[in-house]
Amino acid sequence: MLQQTGVGVAITGSGSAIPSVSLDNQGLTQLVETSDDWIATRTGIRQRRLAGEESLSAIATLAAQRAIAMAGIAPEDLDLIILATSTADDLFGSASSIQFQLGASRAVAFDLTAACSGFVFGLVTASQFIRTGVYQNVLLIGADILSRWVDWSDRGTCVLFGDGAGAIVMQASERDRLLGFELRSDGTQHQSLSLAYTAQPKELVPGINVQAGTYHPITMNGKEVYRFAVQKVPEVLEKAMFRASISIEQIDWLLLHQANQRILDAVAQRLKIPTEKVISNLANYGNTSAASIPLALDEAVREGKIKPGDIIASSGFGAGLTWGAAIFQWGR
Template identity: 75%
Template sequence: MTTTGIAITGSGAATPSVLLDNHQLSQLVETSDEWISSRTGIRQRGLATTEVRLSQMAASACQNAIAMAGVQPTDIDLIILATSTADDLFGSASQIQAQIGATKAVAFDLTAACSGFVFGLVTASQFIRNGVYKNVLLVGADILSRWVDWSDRRTCILFGDGAGAVVLQASDRDNLLGFELKSDGSLNSSLNLACQPEPKALTPEITIGQGKYLPITMNGQDIYRFAVKKVPEVVEKALFHSGLTAADVDWLILHQANQRILDAVAQRLKIPPHKVISNLANYGNTSAASIPLALDEVVRSGKIQSGDIIATAGFGAGLTWGSAIFKWGN
């Protein structure tokens, strides 16, 4: 079978209009703008109101990406939704398919938390490389504000809501240059959005667990140490698979978790600060949405040009982490 190449030809984003800044947050828990911004780099975050559906926000990002790519919704063969916070536990990708009118597309959800976009990028590429599909829509979207304990100042300061999407198309050239994916379930307890079923007696002899999820819990120090050690390693491996070095990278777009992590990873990779894309000050940690959100912002500003080499890396719950190296555009 002849292998087909991949081009990433369009991006799009959508974020809530309601913003919560650090000063407002300090009225909910004992914290301050100076404390949050100095330790995380975050100054505000967008929050989805009760009437906002994840599928609606994701669909808006998808429509923007489709428009940039110059394709029609009916051209899309596959939709992958990377999310941990679907509207429906049975999956929300099909709702996006219906909302954007991608009537010929198959759609499914993929869950890998903050690594979801990178895992989705690699998954989408396999369908194109094997010649199965020509046009794939990948969207990372999360509404973590619905699963945050707003009395826990360790976690509530971090998370925001958003969606970001890209269009991948079959191409004569292969612009996905290399990747590396990793998982370590032994570290799962460091970051959780865990199910804790409540006992429910059906008969005197049979008791089942009734579904219920706890708020997000996180060991921040564990996650920081994990990210600073593992993310540079996985980026270097992806670059090796690409036949490149860090010096060849035009832009580094990491999962937007914490500015200290971004700075430490870039320093270990010897990538200068002016090549590091950061927008978490305005959005917070948007999980699977963070990389495509940051990508779309700099593409639309003209900072990223066609042919630029971009190194991405996601890391988070699972624990999962991964890196993908690609050229932007055709």
């Protein structure tokens, strides 16, 4: 039964967690023919964090605990947990494991997969449960351990990716802080960035075969993905701002998926957003997929950069191909 309708959404807490191991660009020169200058010039990345024995659910749980603490609620208060990830510890999903580790006994939990767009897709999904009055307190986590699926001999991809987790708490509010959004998908370009299943035929009994196998490491057409991002991300942000009745001048911060500094710069330039309003931390973490936006958000909040009431224009984009934007205000 719906509890109430017409309620708004507020983002009341954030948290993040990263693995302890750091690999800088110089370290990558031992694996592939590259250099710190080559990587930094083309991507803006200087180092990345890598999970060794750490599980996805462990770093996601830590990020979630920090977000819950900032929001000032208890795990038992949570109604819903959404885990945006492409690299769950279990192919059946890791959200329920996180629910158990948190002690969030009342919460229903499920995984959501939309690659690097996952956090924005999860933000919009969670907001619908709150706005319809079904749930009051929602935990949204973006977490990925892409190092599990990187071909460390492929210079085009191994320099890009890192591991991490970020989380936010979303709560029902009299005032709606999610001001507008727009989501998009284009399956015709799915091969531009993929982590594809690789099958091995196996005959069970004569005449009956199944496909057994694993997944091929990440493959990417870098030029196509770059072209896609610099074209589609400004468009989707403009549509979301139109839905929010917000102008560029009213935006306090541009928070994009941390894929490549050249993409961040190109999008900001096209939208005429000053560099000082662009949040970027990819130099330290690389591309952490669904974790990148909440990880950067949490850092900016804890540094005092993002303040209550600030308007944030956020966009995720990546495999699928999927992309989306959300305009929201930080705080209650």
